[in-house]
Structures are given as C-alpha cells and as structure tokens.
Amino acid sequence: MVIKSKRMLIEKLTGVHSSKKSYYVALKKKIDELLQIKREWEVTFSAVTDLLVFINSDYEIQRVNQAAVDFFTMPEKEILSSKCYHLFYGRETKCSPCIGDQVLRSQKTAYLQSRTRYNRVLDIFAYPAFTEQKEPYGVTYYAKDVTQLMDSIKLVSMGEMSAGVAHELNSPLTAIVGNSQLLLRETSTDNPQHQLIKDIHSSGIRCQRIIKNLLTFSRQDEFTFEEVDLNEIVDSALSLAAYQIEKSNIDLIVKQNPHVPKLSGSANGIEQIIVNLLLNAKDAVEDKTRAAGDSQKGVITIETRVHPEGELAIVDISDNGCGIKQEHVPQIFNPFYTTKQNGKGTGLGLSVSLGIAQAHGGFIDLDTNIGMGSTFSLILPLHKKETDTEPTVKENN
Ligand SMILES: Nc1ncnc2c1ncn2[C@@H]1O[C@H](COP(=O)(O)OP(=O)(O)O)[C@@H](O)[C@H]1O
Numbered sequence: 001m002v003i004k005s006k007r008m009l010i011e012k013l014t015g016v017h018s019s020k021k022s023y024y025v026a027l028k029k030k031i032d033e034l035l036q037i038k039r040e041w042e043v044t045f046s047a048v049t050d051l052l053v054f055i056n057s058d059y060e061i062q063r064v065n066q067a068a069v070d071f072f073t074m075p076e077k078e079i080l081s082s083k084c085y086h087l088f089y090g091r092e093t094k095c096s097p098c099i100g101d102q103v104l105r106s107q108k109t110a111y112l113q114s115r116t117r118y119n120r121v122l123d124i125f126a127y128p129a130f131t132e133q134k135e136p137y138g139v140t141y142y143a144k145d146v147t148q149l150m151d152s153i154k155l156v157s158m159g160e161m162s163a164g165v166a167h168e169l170n171s172p173l174t175a176i177v178g179n180s181q182l183l184l185r186e187t188s189t190d191n192p193q194h195q196l197i198k199d200i201h202s203s204g205i206r207c208q209r210i211i212k213n214l215l216t217f218s219r220q221d222e223f224t225f226e227e228v229d230l231n232e233i234v235d236s237a238l239s240l241a242a243y244q245i246e247k248s249n250i251d252l253i254v255k256q257n258p259h260v261p262k263l264s265g266s267a268n269g270i271e272q273i274i275v276n277l278l279l280n281a282k283d284a285v286e287d288k289t290r291a292a293g294d295s296q297k298g299v300i301t302i303e304t305r306v307h308p309e310g311e312l313a314i315v316d317i318s319d320n321g322c323g324i325k326q327e328h329v330p331q332i333f334n335p336f337y338t339t340k341q342n343g344k345g346t347g348l349g350l351s352v353s354l355g356i357a358q359a360h361g362g363f364i365d366l367d368t369n370i371g372m373g374s375t376f377s378l379i380l381p382l383h384k385k386e387t388d389t390e391p392t393v394k395e396n397n
C-alpha cells in the first residue's frame, strides 16, 4: 500500500479504519504505548552509571544522561547548549584530531583514553548513529571514569620502582653508617674531623629513613607484632631524630607518662611513625623560622599519655611551626604529596605512617593552625580486638 496521507499513515500504524468508532480509542492506546516505550528508554538511559553523551555532526550536544550531568556538575540546559569539545575539555575550538570526525568519516566505533576536565581520566568509546538511509548523522559517546584505576596503576609501578632503588641503596648505606660510626668512636670530640664524620653518619641515617619509608610504601618491610613499651619506643625514636632537631637549634621537650601500659604492636613500625612525625615537625619549625626570621624560638614537644577512658595510648607531637592550610589537610596523607622543595621531601612520611598506624588498629589525628603550629597525635588501641590477626609481612631484602 502506498501511504499518501497522514490519515493513511495513522490507519497503517493503528490497523483500524478511521471511519470506525474504535479509531480514537486505538489511536490513544498507540500513543500510550509510544509514551511508555519513550519512558522506558529514558529510564534505561539514566540508569547507566557511566557517561552517555549524544552529539550531532556539528559537535552540538543533543542528549546526556544523569551520570554526565553529575560528572560535569553543570545544569543539563547549559550542557545541551555547548559543543562536545567544550564539555569534555573546556576548549573553545575543535580538538585535533577529533574522535567524532573520525567516527563519522569511518562509520566505525573508535576508542580514546584521555585526561579531561577536572583532571579526570576517561575511557571514551564513540559510536556512529545512522539515519534510516544508513547515513551517519551523529555520535554517541560512552565514557567511563578510570582516574582511580590509572592512579593506582601509577602508584603500583612507582612502588615497584622505589622498592628496586631502595634495595640497591641499602648495602652501600649500611657501609656508610657502620663505618662512620666506627670512625666516630675512634675520633675524639676535639678532633676537627669529628663533626665531619658525625654529619656523614647522620646523613646516612637520614637516607636509611627515606629508604625505610620507600620499603614500607612498597610493602617490602617486615612488622612483627609483640608486647611493646611506648615510652621505650619514643626513646629510641628520639635517639634517631634528636640530633637533627637540636642541630637546627630547636628546643625539644619530652613528657612521658610512665603509666602507659604495654601494647601489642611493632616497635620498628611505631618508631618509624614517631621519627617521621618528629622530622616533619622540625621541617615545619624551620619553614616558619625561614619565613619570619629568628623572632620566635622553635619548640617541639613529644608527649605520651593514656586516653581518659583507658582504651587508647597516645603520642602527641606538637610544633610551633608553619601549620597547614585547611585546604591542604585532606591531601597530606596521600603518597608522594609534599610541599617541600626538591630533595627535602618525598611525600611518603605521612602516608606510610598512617598505613602503619592503621595496621595497629589505630590512626593519626591532626590539629593545626596556620602560622601557629600543629599537633599530630598517634593513637593506638591498648587492647587489640579478639578477631584481629597478627599482621606479619615478609621482608625480601
Ligand atoms: N608538622 C607539620 N607542619 C606543617 N606541615 C606539615 C607537618 N607535617 C606534615 N606537613 C605537610 O604534609 C606534607 C606531607 O608530609 P610527608 O608525608 O611527611 O612528606 P614530606 O615530609 O616528605 O613532604 C608535607 O610536605 C607538609 O606540607
């Protein structure tokens, strides 16, 4: 049958002759069916949790799903009036090369991984859309946010690389630290070379600390849990860090509560946390002194205590250094985040320390005021839960 008029089309669609009474009933039923199908497609479209964006051949956005609206944090109206290169990259001109052009030209699906707005990595699949005459007239983008995956792959490879470097550096450093210690014993303090050797020794120890953090970060370190005395660990951490603090002309105040009960933990791991926190405090005080001149004496206080409810042992490390801007606080525990100049910071201290604290069922608390100073509190449970297993990580030195 050749369809010559709108009426004939409706008759063909409904299958009912328009002269019959049931014509309007059937027409309404068809419209309801169509609306239902439209609603179902809309629900399907918005149920997809990855981004769906449909553009025409002029790169104008025709349709987006809810996930795309949420991702770009723009009202849908604004999205629908922009071009795809603006939406994805904030650009004012077309991308070169343009994946949309490629899809329209080749009429085949294309794939692209790229860093888009807000520093997010998207896996973008582009599919051509065809008219009934098989002419391409638009492109559907299906995009998945893989930023977290990419960042964790990056972290894993950085971890592997740092573990390799750390292992290589361990043996020469053992010789540097060991031999300088022997030389120190044989050189009297009035010998002009005593100070030089002492500096070699303490620089070697500093490198060993950096390597220890790298090994912990790449999970190549070993922590064996046993009954430990927090005050003794503080003493041994101070024996490693006090020299550097005092050399920087900073007062060190130590307040130890002798009644802190023993707890189950790794002496090495807890010592590593305390040394990291002490050296960060030293850097913060130096940072402030550099900025403000010598007007205020730098002070670092380390204190052990038991939480009033008796469930937790706490080590507070306070400084009157530069403090931390509130907007930086969420980042400081991220691996490789550092505000220190090249060669001064690795950005591993806090992330590694938090990891060790968590392995003990504890955490690290922070109270900071910009320009006034910070207090980092290492909080450890005194009684491990029954269900906790003793974490022991193999060392592959
Ligand atoms: N006591 C502190 N006072 C001020 N800023 C601090 C302090 N401790 C840590 N920070 C901030 O946190 C960042 C990350 O610390 P960390 O993970 O130990 O790495 P790094 O010391 O190598 O920079 C530091 O670069 C610094 O900006």
Ligand SMILES: [Mg+2]
Pocket: 276, 279, 280, 345, 347, 348, 349, 350
């Ligand atoms: Mg540090």
